[in-house]
Amino acid sequence: RSSDLSSGINAEWPLRPGDYGRIVLTTDNVLHSAERVQNTPSRADGINYEDERDIKIIGCELIQASGLLLQLPQVAMATAQILFHRFYLVKSLVIHNYEHQAMAAIFLAAKIEEHPRRIRDVINCFHHIKQVKEKKAPSPLDFTGTLYVKQKNDVIKAERRLLKVSCLPAFNIPKIPRLCFAK
Secondary structure (H helix, E strand, C coil), rough: HHHHHCCCCCCCCCCCCCCCCCCCCCCCCCCCCCCHHCCCCCHHHCCCHHHHHHHHHHHHHHHHHHHCCCCCCCHHHHHHHHHHHHHHHHCCCCCCHHHHHHHHHHHHHHHHHCCCHHHHHHHHHHHHHHHCCCCCCCCCCCCCCCHHHHHHHHHHHHHHHHHHHHHHHHCCCCCCCCCCCCC
16 A cells, blocks of 8 residues: 555545544535535424524524533533534424423533533523523422423433434444343
8 A cells, every 4th residue: 555655556545644633624525415404304394494593593502501501511512512403404393392402412412522410400400591591580490390300301302312313323222121030
């Protein structure tokens, strides 16, 4: 191989000494086509471009604000925003609540980036952001109440959907029935 490079036979070889660690962004290496980005399931369900964009911006702002409150590194917040956007490339905003998906995205991204947070902390953080936005006096969520239990279940379901859509290998493990043996 080195003789091919030095003789110029393989001049199209993409790597040269010193090229490692270089990121090349061009229109040739995008993940999704412009057609796929323009024709999302949300658009098929009747949401126009501006409304879809605004909802996604609000979701990303929620992720950013919650990441700051949870003291996560910026890379975890960016990962959550990417997961959030990729989810809505294949699923509709009409069917899936953007707040639940934002909670699931920050919860999952914190685990992916090795800065895990408890689901209780994520839910309480979003509850706090909502109270501040509505100009209410911030108070912690009752963790024994039905509202918390419902939100926890919704976030867990949203995380599973996010994993399924993201095609992460951990989710593709088949469920094996477990047998319990009693003595």
